[in-house]
Amino acid sequence: MKSRLLIAGLALAMAAPLANAQTPEEKGLEIAREADRRGEGFGDFQADMKMVLITKRGDRAERELRVKTLEGKGEDEGDKSLTIFDTPRDVRGTAMLTFSYKNKDDDQWLYLPALRRVKTIASRNKSGPFMGSEFSFEDMRGQEVEKYTYKYLRDEACGELTCFVMERYPTDEHSGYTKMVVWLDQQEYRTWKVDYYDRRDSLLKTLESSDFTQYKDKFWQPAKMSMINHQTGKATDLFWSNYQYDTGLTEADFNQNSLKRAR
Amino acid sequence: MNKWFVTAPLLAVPLLAPAWEFRGEVALEGRYFTQDSPYPQADYDTNSSAYLKPEILHEWNDRDDLFTFIPYARVDENDSERTHWDIRELSWIHVGNGWESRVGIRKVFWGVTEGRHLVDIINQTDQVDQVDGEEKLGQPMINLSLVRDWGIVDLFVLPGFRERTYAGEEGRPRTPLPVSDDAVYESSQEEGRVDFAIRYQQYFDNGIEFALSHFSGTSRDPLLIPQNLTMAELQTLLATGQLPAGSDPEFTPVYNVIDQTGLELQYLQNGWLWKLEAISRSGQGDRFYALDGGFEYTQVGLFGSAADLGWIVEYIWEDREDSLASPMASDVLLGTRFTFNDVASTEILAGVIYDADNEEKAFSLESSRRFGNNLKATLEARFYTDAQDPRSPSALYRDILRNVNTNPGLGPISRSDFVQAELVYYF
Numbered sequence: 001m002k003s004r005l006l007i008a009g010l011a012l013a014m015a016a017p018l019a020n021a022q023t024p025e026e027k028g029l030e031i032a033r034e035a036d037r038r039g040e041g042f043g044d045f046q047a048d049m050k051m052v053l054i055t056k057r058g059d060r061a062e063r064e065l066r067v068k069t070l071e072g073k074g075e076d077e078g079d080k081s082l083t084i085f086d087t088p089r090d091v092r093g094t095a096m097l098t099f100s101y102k103n104k105d106d107d108q109w110l111y112l113p114a115l116r117r118v119k120t121i122a123s124r125n126k127s128g129p130f131m132g133s134e135f136s137f138e139d140m141r142g143q144e145v146e147k148y149t150y151k152y153l154r155d156e157a158c159g160e161l162t163c164f165v166m167e168r169y170p171t172d173e174h175s176g177y178t179k180m181v182v183w184l185d186q187q188e189y190r191t192w193k194v195d196y197y198d199r200r201d202s203l204l205k206t207l208e209s210s211d212f213t214q215y216k217d218k219f220w221q222p223a224k225m226s227m228i229n230h231q232t233g234k235a236t237d238l239f240w241s242n243y244q245y246d247t248g249l250t251e252a253d254f255n256q257n258s259l260k261r262a263r
Numbered sequence: 264m265n266k267w268f269v270t271a272p273l274l275a276v277p278l279l280a281p282a283w284e285f286r287g288e289v290a291l292e293g294r295y296f297t298q299d300s301p302y303p304q305a306d307y308d309t310n311s312s313a314y315l316k317p318e319i320l321h322e323w324n325d326r327d328d329l330f331t332f333i334p335y336a337r338v339d340e341n342d343s344e345r346t347h348w349d350i351r352e353l354s355w356i357h358v359g360n361g362w363e364s365r366v367g368i369r370k371v372f373w374g375v376t377e378g379r380h381l382v383d384i385i386n387q388t389d390q391v392d393q394v395d396g397e398e399k400l401g402q403p404m405i406n407l408s409l410v411r412d413w414g415i416v417d418l419f420v421l422p423g424f425r426e427r428t429y430a431g432e433e434g435r436p437r438t439p440l441p442v443s444d445d446a447v448y449e450s451s452q453e454e455g456r457v458d459f460a461i462r463y464q465q466y467f468d469n470g471i472e473f474a475l476s477h478f479s480g481t482s483r484d485p486l487l488i489p490q491n492l493t494m495a496e497l498q499t500l501l502a503t504g505q506l507p508a509g510s511d512p513e514f515t516p517v518y519n520v521i522d523q524t525g526l527e528l529q530y531l532q533n534g535w536l537w538k539l540e541a542i543s544r545s546g547q548g549d550r551f552y553a554l555d556g557g558f559e560y561t562q563v564g565l566f567g568s569a570a571d572l573g574w575i576v577e578y579i580w581e582d583r584e585d586s587l588a589s590p591m592a593s594d595v596l597l598g599t600r601f602t603f604n605d606v607a608s609t610e611i612l613a614g615v616i617y618d619a620d621n622e623e624k625a626f627s628l629e630s631s632r633r634f635g636n637n638l639k640a641t642l643e644a645r646f647y648t649d650a651q652d653p654r655s656p657s658a659l660y661r662d663i664l665r666n667v668n669t670n671p672g673l674g675p676i677s678r679s680d681f682v683q684a685e686l687v688y689y690f
Contacts, residue, residue, distance in 0.1 A: 053606055061606050062636065089689030090639040091608075092286070099468070107468065107531075115397065116372045120472065120529055122536035122559050129569050132606045176564075256415060256464070257363055257408055261329060261356060263320065 028150025028166040035189040036145045042219050044070045044249040048242045053133050056233035063087055063131050070249050078102055079142055080254040084262045085131075095262035096121075097254060102146050111259045118256055127176025134205060134227040134236040136176055139196075147171055153181070158192055161185040177204070188212075190220045198231075205229050216245050287317035287333075290687040296435055297646075298678040304432040305341070312339040316351070329356040333401075337392060344431030345391045351401045363408040368401035371419075373462060373476060375527050375538045376555040378577040378596035378616065382525035382540045384478045385460060387425035394436060394645065395627075400425045414465035421458040424481050427516065436679030438514060440489060446516045448481065449546075456481055456520070470531040478523045482547055485516035521546035535560050538577070553581040557596070573600040575614070593619045607632040624648045637690065643683040 022030070051063040069081040078100035085094045093113035100106045108121040126138040148168045156165050163183040170177055178201050183193040190212055198204040211223035225238040252258065292312045300306055314337040321330040333352040339345035354367030371385040386399035405420040429442040450456040458480020466472045492512035499507050521544050528539040541554040557577030565572050575598035583592070598614035611630040618624070624647070631641040 055606070088633055088636045089286075090633055090637075090687065092689065101468070107466075107470075116370045117374075120375075120531060120536060122531055122534060122561060126563075128563050128571060129604045132604055132608060252361070252410065255410060256466075257410055261358075263329075 024152040025150060027152035028168075029145075031152060031164050031166060031184060031189070032145050032148070032150050032168070035184055035191070036143075038189050039219065040071075042071055042216070043246055044068070045215075045243060045245045046247050046249070047221075047240050047244070050239040050241070051131065051133055051135075052237040052239070054235045054237070061088075061132075063133075068247075068249055068253065070251070070254055072100075076102065078106075078144075080251075082254060082259065082262055093263045095259055097256070097259045098141075099254075100142055100144075102144050106141065109256065109259060111262065113263070116260070118259060126172065126174050134229045134234055135238070138170075138172075138175060138177075139207070139227070155186070156183070158183050158185060161187060163192065188220055190222075203230055213243070215243055219245070282322055284320040285317070286320070286690060287315070288687050288689050289313070289315050290685055292683060292685040294435075294681050294683045297680045297682070300435055301678055302432065302437065305435050305437060307341055307435070310340050310342075310435065312337060312345065314338075327358045329358075330354070331356075339434075342391070342431050342434035342437075344429065345434055347391065347428065349389065349400055351399075353401070361410050363410070365404070365406040365408065368403050369406070370399050370401060371404075371406070373474065373525065373527065374540055375472075375529050376540045376557065376577055377559075377575050377598060378557070378579050378594070379553075379555045380540075381542045381553050381555055382474075382476060382527055384476075384483055384523060384525070385419065385421070387427055387483050389428050391428040391430050391434065400428070414463055417460075417462045417464075419458075419460040419462075421460065421480060422455075424454040424456060424458070424518070426454070426518075427483070427485060435681070438487070440492070440512055440514045442487065442514045442516060443490070446485065446518055448518050449520045450481055450518075454481075464527075472527075472529040472531075474525075474527040476525040476527075478521070478525070480520065481518050482521040482544075484547075485518050486547065487514035488517055489513075490515050519547045548583070551581065551583040553579075553583070555579045569604040571600075571602040571604065573602065574598070575600070579616075595619065607634070622648075637688055639687045639689070641683075641685045641687070643685070644681070645683075646680045 046066065046068045049065050049067060051065070053061045053063070064086040066084045066086065067081060068084075069079055072078045072080070081098045081100070083096040083098070085091045085096075093111075095111045097109045097111075098106050099108075110119050110121055111117070112119065127136050129135070130137050130140050148170055150169075151167045153165045153167060156163050163185050166182055166184075168180045168182055170179075176198065177196050178199060179197045181195040181197075182191060184191050190209070192209055194207040195203060196205040196207070205227055207225060207227045209222035209225045212220045213223060214220050221240060221243055223240050225240075226235065227238075228235045290313060292314075294310045294312075296308050296310075299308075314335065316333060316335045319330075319332040322328065331352045331354050333350070334348065335351045336348040337345060350368050352367070352369055354365060354369045356366075357364045372380075372383055373385070374380045374383045380396070385404070386402045388396050389398040389400045390396060392398040402421060402425060403423045405422075407418045409416045409418075426446050430437040432441050446454075448454065448456075458478070460476065460478040460480070462474055462476035464472070464474035490513055491510070493510075496507055496510050496512060523542055523544040526539070526541045530537040536559040537556075538558065539554065539556040541552070541556075543550065543552050555577055557575065559573060559575050561571050561573040563571050575596065577596040579594040579596065581592050595617045596614060597617070598612065600613075601611040603609040609630075609632040611628070613628045614626070616625045626644075626646040626648075628644040629641065630643075631639060633639050
C-alpha cells in the first residue's frame with residue numbers, strides 16, 4: 001500500500017512540470033485523446049433507442065430505432081453503422097447505412113422499403129435535425145478527435161465527481177456550431193454535459209447524459225441523454241437500452257445487400 | 264409435474280413470437296378531376312378508392328433466413344380494371360457467407376434518377392394503380408447475389424411474365440381505345456418465357472457509384488397497336504372523343520423480346536449528387552439509346568430554419584425514331600423538394616417535365632405529413648398543358664400513339680388533370 005502511494009506520488013511529481021508547460025489547447029487535446037482512447041477497441045455493438053420529442057407546450061412524440069455499429073480497423077478506417085427505424089409506423093423498415101471517415105464527409109445511404117430503393121444521401125446536412133428532434137445529424141455521429149480543436153478551461157465539481165471543463169471547436173465549416181463546452185469526469189472520462197453555441201455564438205442547446213452503465217469492464221454508456229433547446233423551448237430525450245457487445249457483426253453486415261434486408 | 268406441463272408452452276411463446284410479425288397498411292384515396300372526361304363511359308368528376316397491403320414476416324436461423332408475404336388488393340369506385348389484387352411479395356431470402364439467394368415473388372428496383380426509370384426493368388408496372396409508374400407487380404424470380412471486395416453481382420432467372428395493367432373504359436385517366444386482354448408475344452412461349460438478367464454494382468470512397476446491367480427477355484414496355492380502327496372511326500374519335508356506334512377498335516399490346524444494357528452512374532461531390540442512367544435496347548424496332556442525366560442539390564437550413572430545399576434538374580433524351588413510342592424525345596425535368604424536418608415529417612415535392620419538341624408541360628405536386636404515430640396524409644396534384652395547336656389529324660394521331668406508348672400518365676390526351684388526397688393507416 002505504502003509503495004503504491006509512493007509510486008503515485010512519484011508519478012505526480014514527474015507529471016507536474018510537464019503539466020505546467022502545457023498550453024490550455026494542448027491539455028484540451030490530451031483530454032480528448034484520452035477520452036477517445038478509452039472508447040477504442042469495442043469491436044461491435046448493438047442497441048435500441050427510443051426518442052421522445054417534447055414541444056414547448058409539452059406535447060410528446062416518440063420514435064424507436066435500432067443501431068448496429070462495427071468499429072473501424074486500424075488508424076484510418078472509420079466505423080460502419082446501420083440504423084433501422086421501427087416507429088413512427090410510416091418509416092418502419094427504413095434503414096440508414098453510414099460509413100464514417102476521420103478526415104472527410106461520411107458516406108450515407110437510405111433504404112426506402114416502399115420503393116425497394118437505396119438512395120445516396122447527398123445533403124451535407126450536419127446541422128439539420130435528426131428525425132425532427134433537437135439532435136442534429138452531427139450530434140448523432142461519432143466524435144472523432146480530428147474533427148475539433150480544443151481548449152482546456154478549468155476543473156469543476158460535477159455531482160460527486162470532478163470534471164474537466166473544456167471548449168471544443170468544430171473544424172468543419174458546415175458544422176452548425178462555433179463551439180461546445182464539454183464536462184468530462186476525471187475518473188472515467190465520461191461526457192456528462194455539453195453546451196452548444198450556434199453560429200452567432202449564443203447558447204443554443206444543452207445535452208445532459210445520465211445513468212451510465214459500464215460494459216465489458218471498460219465502455220461506459222448513458223441510458224438517458226436529454227437535449228434542451230434554449231432558443232425554442234423544445235427538448236428531446238434519448239433512452240438507450242439492450243446494449244450488447246461482441247454480437248458477431250462483420251463487414252458483411254454493412255453493405256447494400258444487408259441494408260435492403262435490415263427491416 | 265402438472266405445473267411444468269402448463270408453463271412449458273407459455274415459455275415457448277415469447278421465444279417464437281418475435282420471429283413472426285404481422286403488419287401492414289390500409290389506405291383511402293379520393294380524386295377530383297378538374298376537367299370533363301371526353302369519354303362517356305368515364306363521365307364523372309370524383310372517384311374514391313381503397314387498398315389493403317398486409318405483410319407477414321418471419322425470420323429464423325439468426326436472421327440468415329427471411330420469409331416475406333405481401334398480398335395487395337385495391338377496390339375502385341368506377342374502374343373495374345383498377346379493382347384488382349396481386350401478390351407483391353412471397354419470398355424466401357437465405358444469407359450465406361459472401362452470397363445471398365432470394366427465391367419467390369419479389370420487387371427489385373434499379374436506378375438513380377427521378378425523371379424516368381430507364382434502367383429499372385425487372386418488375387412490370389402496375390399502371391392502373393398509380394399513374395406515376397412507381398407501383399410495380401410482383402415478379403417471380405430466382406436471384407443469386409454475390410458480395411465481393413470488387414462489388415456485388417446479381418444474377419436473375421425470371422420465370423413467368425406479367426402483363427402491364429391498364430385502366431378500363433370507365434377509368435380516369437385512360438387510353439383513347441381500350442387495351443385488349445389478348446396480348447401478342449414475339450416469343451412462342453408467350454408469358455411462359457424464362458428471362459435472364461445480370462447486374463454488377465460497385466462503390467468507391469471517392470464518391471463514385473456505378474452499376475452495369477443486362478436484361479434479355481420479354482420487354483416490360485409493350486407497344487400498343489390499334490386494331491380494327493378505320494380512318495373514318497379515327498376522325499370521329501378525334502372530333503367528338505367518341506367512337507361511332509357499333510365499332511369496337513382497341514389497342515393490342517405487343518410484347519417484343521429485347522436485349523437491354525443499362526448503366527447507372529452517380530458522383531457525389533461537395534453536396535452535389537450527379538446522376539446518369541443510360542440504356543441501349545435492341546429487339547423493338549431498330550436499336551435505340553436513351554439517357555436521363557442531371558443533378559440533385561440540397562440547400563440546408565433555409566433562412567436559418569430547420570427546413571431544407573432540394574433541387575432536382577434532369578435532361579431526358581431518347582433517339583427512338585419510332586412514331587409509336589417516345590413522347591419524351593427530349594425533355595427537361597425541374598423539381599424542387601421542401602423538407603420541413605418537423606415532427607410530422609412534412610414534405611412538398613413540386614415538379615414539371617417540359618417537352619421541348621411540342622412544348623407540352625406536365626406538372627406534379629406531392630406533399631405529405633404524419634398525424635400521430637400511425638397515420639399519414641398525402642396530397643397530390645397532376646396538371647398538363649396541351650401541346651401546341653393547331654395540329655393536323657395525322658400529327659394528333661401520332662401524338663396519341665406516342666403518348667399511350669410511353670407516357671404513363673396519359674394526362675394530356677385524356678383530359679385528366681386531378682387533385683388527390685390519400686390517408687394511409689399503418690398497423
